[in-house]
Amino acid sequence: MIQAPAWLQILSRSSAALLGGYALSYAASACLARLLPLPPADAVIVATLPAFVFYTAAILWAFASRDAWRAWAPLAAAVPLALVGFWPQALEWLA
Amino acid sequence: MKNTFTQSMAWLHTWGGLVFGWLLFAIFVTGTLAVFDKELNHWMQPEIPASGVSQADAARRAIGYLQTHEAQAGNWGVSLPTERSPGLRVSTGDRRHGTAVHLDPHSGEAIDVRDSVGGNFFFRFHFTLDLPRNWGIFVVGALALVMLAALVTGIVIHKKLFKEFFTFRPNKGQRSWLDFHNASAVLLLPFHLMITYTGLVIFMLIYIPAGVDALFAGDNRAYFQAQGNGRLEQPRGQARQPGQLTDVVPLLAQAEAALGPISGFNIRNPNTAGARIEIRPELGNRIALSKGQAMVFDGVSGKLLSDVTEWRAAPLTQRVMVGLHFAQFGGYPMRWLYFVCGAISCVMIASGLVLFCVKRGRKYATASADASARRWYRVAEVCNIGFVAGLLLACVGLLWASRLLPVELAHREGWEVRAFFGVWLLALLHAGIRPARRAWVEQLGLTALLCVGLGVFGGLADGLRQGVVACAGVLGVLLGMVAWRVQHAAPAPLKGRAGRSVEAGA
Amino acid sequence: MMMLFAGGVLFAYAGMLALCQGLERHYKQVWNRTCPPAVRRVLRAAGWLALLLSLVLCAQAWGWAMGPVAWFAVMSLAGLVLVMLLPYWPRLAVGLVGLLPAWGGLQVFA
Numbered sequence: 001m002i003q004a005p006a007w008l009q010i011l012s013r014s015s016a017a018l019l020g021g022y023a024l025s026y027a028a029s030a031c032l033a034r035l036l037p038l039p040p041a042d043a044v045i046v047a048t049l050p051a052f053v054f055y056t057a058a059i060l061w062a063f064a065s066r067d068a069w070r071a072w073a074p075l076a077a078a079v080p081l082a083l084v085g086f087w088p089q090a091l092e093w094l095a
Numbered sequence: 096m097k098n099t100f101t102q103s104m105a106w107l108h109t110w111g112g113l114v115f116g117w118l119l120f121a122i123f124v125t126g127t128l129a130v131f132d133k134e135l136n137h138w139m140q141p142e143i144p145a146s147g148v149s150q151a152d153a154a155r156r157a158i159g160y161l162q163t164h165e166a167q168a169g170n171w172g173v174s175l176p177t178e179r180s181p182g183l184r185v186s187t188g189d190r191r192h193g194t195a196v197h198l199d200p201h202s203g204e205a206i207d208v209r210d211s212v213g214g215n216f217f218f219r220f221h222f223t224l225d226l227p228r229n230w231g232i233f234v235v236g237a238l239a240l241v242m243l244a245a246l247v248t249g250i251v252i253h254k255k256l257f258k259e260f261f262t263f264r265p266n267k268g269q270r271s272w273l274d275f276h277n278a279s280a281v282l283l284l285p286f287h288l289m290i291t292y293t294g295l296v297i298f299m300l301i302y303i304p305a306g307v308d309a310l311f312a313g314d315n316r317a318y319f320q321a322q323g324n325g326r327l328e329q330p331r332g333q334a335r336q337p338g339q340l341t342d343v344v345p346l347l348a349q350a351e352a353a354l355g356p357i358s359g360f361n362i363r364n365p366n367t368a369g370a371r372i373e374i375r376p377e378l379g380n381r382i383a384l385s386k387g388q389a390m391v392f393d394g395v396s397g398k399l400l401s402d403v404t405e406w407r408a409a410p411l412t413q414r415v416m417v418g419l420h421f422a423q424f425g426g427y428p429m430r431w432l433y434f435v436c437g438a439i440s441c442v443m444i445a446s447g448l449v450l451f452c453v454k455r456g457r458k459y460a461t462a463s464a465d466a467s468a469r470r471w472y473r474v475a476e477v478c479n480i481g482f483v484a485g486l487l488l489a490c491v492g493l494l495w496a497s498r499l500l501p502v503e504l505a506h507r508e509g510w511e512v513r514a515f516f517g518v519w520l521l522a523l524l525h526a527g528i529r530p531a532r533r534a535w536v537e538q539l540g541l542t543a544l545l546c547v548g549l550g551v552f553g554g555l556a557d558g559l560r561q562g563v564v565a566c567a568g569v570l571g572v573l574l575g576m577v578a579w580r581v582q583h584a585a586p587a588p589l590k591g592r593a594g595r596s597v598e599a600g601a
Numbered sequence: 602m603m604m605l606f607a608g609g610v611l612f613a614y615a616g617m618l619a620l621c622q623g624l625e626r627h628y629k630q631v632w633n634r635t636c637p638p639a640v641r642r643v644l645r646a647a648g649w650l651a652l653l654l655s656l657v658l659c660a661q662a663w664g665w666a667m668g669p670v671a672w673f674a675v676m677s678l679a680g681l682v683l684v685m686l687l688p689y690w691p692r693l694a695v696g697l698v699g700l701l702p703a704w705g706g707l708q709v710f711a
Contacts, residue, residue: 013096029305041321042409044306049413051303052243052295059244060251063096063107085309261621263684282680285673382666425667428606432674439681 004068013062016071020078021058025051027078030085101252108248113451113475115241117482118224120444122235124486126290127437128217130422130430131563133179135214138554138563139497140197142208145557146181148200150357151344153183156203158343158362160196161185166366174359176200177377181559182208210507211497216515217490222297225512229301236302242291249280256281272450279443286436287443293420296413322410333369340365341397346372350390354403355380362394370394376403379423383414438570445483452476452531477526484538485522487574491545491567492518498552532581539578546571604708605662609672611701612655613679618698619648621683631691652676 004012032047033040058074065071083090096103128135137143146153157173165171168187174195176183186195197208223231250256260281263274280287300307311318343360351357354376363371373389383406391401406414418424422433452475459465459472496514500507526534546567555561621627623644628636636644659675660668686694 009096025303026305029303030309033306033309038409039321040310041318041323042407044300044310044318045409045413047306048299048303049296049416051299051305052240052292055240056243056247059240060104060107060247064100064103065096085305089309089312258624261617261624261627261680261684261687263688265688278684279681282684283677286677289673382670419670425663425671426602428602429663429667429671432671432678435678436674439678 009068012068013065013071016068016075017059017062020062020072020075021055023078024058024074024081025055027081027085028054031081032085034085034087101254104248105252108245108252109451111241111248112245112447115238115245116444116448117478119238119242119245120441120448120483121224121486122221122238123437123441123444124490125217125221127434127441128214128490129221130434130437131566132214132218134559134563135217135494136211137179137181137557137559139211139213139494140182140208141498141552141554141560142206143182143197144199144201144206145559146176146183146200148176148183150175150347153200154343154347154360156200157183157185157198158340160198160203160205161187161365162340169364171362171365172359173361175357177356177358179559180358181557209497209502212493212508212511213497216493216512222294225516232298232301236295236298239291239294243288243295246280246284246287246291250284253277253281269450269453272446272453276443276446276450279439279446283436283439283443287440289419290437290440293416296416297420299413323404323407329363329369334364334367336368337366338368338370338395340370340394341372343372346392346397347374349399350374350376353390354385354388361389365394368395371400378421379425382418382424383411384418384421384423385414448479448483452479476531477523480526480531480534480538481519481523484535484542485519485526488522488538488542488545489515489519491542491549494549494567495545536578536582539574539581543571543575543578546574602662604704605658606671608704608708609655609658609662610675610679611698611704612651612658613672613675614683615698615701616648616651616655617676617680617683618695619644619651621648621687622695623648627687630687631695 029047029051032050033043036043036046038046061074062071065073097106148156153176154173157175158171161168161171161173165185165187170187172184172186172188172195174180174182174184174186181200183198183200184195185198188194197206198204199206219225222235224234225231226234253259259274259277261278263271263278265271265274267274295302304313307313307315307318311321340362343362347357347360354374356377358375358377360372360374363369363373370393372392372394374392375389376385378385385403388403389401390399390403392398393400405411422430425432452472455472459468493511493515496511500510500514504510522538525538529537548571549567550564555564622631622636623641625636625641628641655675656669656672659672662668663671683694686697
């Protein structure tokens, strides 16, 4: 398999880190906010506090993953999380 | 990205650290300076008299001034003299945008104080890089995230974290730089992790509004209301009827008994039947940041209308984390602890930047190296000097500009900021044209001189200003020692072709 | 308050020093001989105890909310001072722990 040039790999993984990481943190916070058994205002705070742990983990993942495709896994993981977080809005949109 | 996990993390730490380290150094330096923002404000505006007046007397004089000059205004603001901010200021209009008038706390007369960005500049630069506020907050937030990644990758790749916990081997070139970078990073790891993560928490809902989007359909006002921040009903009708303003002083005493030291108060609709007095505590009576809290009294009867409520666990947690970053609590001893820790974290970042060049200096500084690599190495070298020594020079340059610029200069604050960036730019250019070692020595030496020389401007009548000059003096001496050390350090020996030793560096 | 703060600093330094000397390479660095395992265990225990006392003193100075914050900072800074002194003036680095009994004396008699 022909390896992509270094700068492209770096660009790809950096984008995965930046965008995939954001997607994962955003979706995870929404999911947590929806699931936590707390009053909504409190749930928002408790759900958002750990967001940067997820983001950092996604950044490390983007550069540690075996290839540039796997680096985007956090973005994929964000989809089901976002569905959980936004399921009322999703249902409305479907109806 | 590389063959092993550790190698990938090392790559990320090295290159992320280098490219973003230059701005991160600026963020950490200005953040450290911002610990003493009010003291710097006071030094940069020498016209403000050292107080000695009680808050009660100052409050009476401030209201007297406002009654004489602004009796019809819709909102009066008074900043009372405090331990860190001895000035007395009054304003009308919105707190963030209204202009303030400085009063002499002894006479209640207006005094002419030069316009200055003050130490507040460092505070604002710290979280916006002097970009427009919303852009700046995002840029700095992204940089803070990179810092977090740099800290975690640093831990991951430091294989001998516990074995080499106390290890520092000086006078061994690259080994010493790595030892120092590791020591300053590992020993202060609680501080680094805390300050970085709490920094992100401050604007976390701006960065990741997911919770509000999911549970409140993105409606921020609904979210704030749900937290129990319901605003008191504003008395519109009564605000049109005239009323006698009650004496503020006993209310100040009541607020102080409940909240601790007071920083100031607002009077909405003064001299009307709908007058409201909002009294604010000084930040720092507890760890949790109390920004926005106030006790509200009826302005005519003096009755307490709204007390400060205790936060629930979740908002309290956030406020404690924010408070840990703002470092307003614990008095001067705590403030100094934060300052020293901040200074060392700056040195930690700088040592990492320098280590990058020291490690690669042998490979890329000689004529035998690849031309493109040599050029990039030179870029890194110049940026190191310009963004580390140059930034420090710009900071002390701002202090000098605040005293050298004519007092009556129009748009004086803009000129102070221009001086800051101008010095910084000149430093980068200087780093570009001078040999690396000389550039370091010259810039650090000049910074040291300017720091030590702050005393020439006089105006050292009170403890706060003496403290500023003394602290600058100590930092100047330390920087001078560093400059001296750099100048006299033996250049790293190189092995040239055919085994001959060649000396590198200028 | 300053006395309690000073005590917190000195105990943190003593704790860091003891933990440091409990490590083979640093014991050798100062005393030029190997460390008997019993001594090493005592040093480590003493080190952790001293750090604990530092926490208590910081909490006395600032209260139990702010105290731990100060404690982390004090431990870090004391450790850094130790690490910087050790290679240059190892005996001084160890000797500084003598400030602790001096502080103790002041507490009792002043």
